[in-house]
Amino acid sequence: MIISRFNILKCFFLISLLFSTFGFAQKKFVLVLDAGHGGSDFGANRGYSDIGRVNEKDITLAITLKLGKLLEKNKDIKVIYTRTTDEYPSLTARTNLANRNKADLFISIHCNANDRSSPYGTETFVQGPDQNKTNLEVAKEENDVIFLNAEDKKTFSSYDPNSPESLIALKIQQSKYLEASLTLGSLVEDNFANKDKRLSRGVKQKNLHVLRLNAMPSILIETGFISNYDEAHYLVSEAGQNEIAQSIYDAIISYKNLKGNISTAETKPEEPKQPAEVPSKNDFRILLMSTPVKYDEGDPAFKGLNYILTIKENGLYKYYYSTTNMASIRDNNLKTAKDAGFRNAYAVGFIPNQTLGTGYYRIELAATKDKLSSNSYILNTLKGVDRNKEKGIFYYTYGKYNSLEQAVENQKDLEKRGIKNTVIEKVLK
Ligand SMILES: [Zn+2]
Structure with a gap:
């Protein structure tokens, strides 16, 4: 049988049309946005005479929705929310949602608080074993056992961060996503420091329930201290929330553009596993x-x-x-x-x-x-x-x-x- 040049061209054209029509084209970048706390879990909260009660759960939701709106304008990004209203999804539910959807990124939004003085600034956490025993406040606040429901307790009870087995499992899990998580975390913190001129406390590792079992690069952003008068006012303001959302958004876009160069199990399945990086005491x-x-x-x-x-x-x-x-x-x-x-x-x-x-x-x-x-x-x-x-x-x-x-x-x-x-x-x- 003789196939004409024209037919070959037509064939190529049809195949490429098929590819683009039936999803062989590039997969969407799936992002899970997690507004911390919610419902009966207020998170950090403080009362002020001029602005009233400031609840972490409200601020995290407001920033998350603003960030989501920015992201949804990109056709190649799919945004999944763990919550869009004042409710409390269990931490297990949040993780499962992300894992089930094979998300490319998990971003949890929080606010800090401190009783002793009134520190301020932002910090971003990636999953990792606690190294710095003297600085456990965040892990305590964000892992508050009161808010672990029955499902969470079952999920996490099998997980003793001090047991060697857990540590090995964790290290394998982490090693896949640590580099990518650190990269995204430093992009976020850089934007807070350089664009918004805020005090960045840097990127740190913490053992946090909500990130622990995620099978994708994940970060937890502490967007500021509710316990600090100035920062509480910034966090409740439209302008402040928009600025924070924009900085996280810009970091996500930079990360997405970089992603080709970041090793994760998903992009380079054959790569030997690197041992997880342990944060320094310094x-x-x-x-x-x-x-x-x-x-x-x-x-x-x-x-x-x-x-x-x-x-x-x-x-x-x-x-x-x-x-x-x-x-x-x-x-x-x-x-x-x-x-x-x-x-x-x-x-x-x-x-x-x-x-x-x-x-x-x-x-x-x-x-x-x-x-x-x-x-x-x-x-x-x-x-x-x-x-x-x-x-x-x-x-x-x-x-x-x-x-x-x-x-x-x-x-x-x-x-x-x-x-x-x-x-x-x-x-x-
Ligand atoms: Zn929180």
């Missing part, structure tokens, strides 16, 4: 440079890098870029710094919440040749500002803090009050 920051010159935020000296922490020590300003407790992210950040042109940059480990044995941290408000006038904004706003003169320069300093974290929080507070470009100084005695 926070890592990348030291870009150490110099007697003070640079303000956005200075070209930073070569376009944002999220710089400056610590002054022995008269030298040390400029650190990014923070993480994951070695893989640290290595990425170091590469980013080197690529930007900081060829001598290196990673420095910090022990979280370490108090100085001898000495303290304070905030350098200004370093200037001319004395600040007594009705300057700084001196008018703050009480207890110290002044020192050294080599013809007046140094104005403020506060006394035991840990770097405390100093950072107070520095951010000052920033909100309009006192910018301050430097944290480590004073050793």
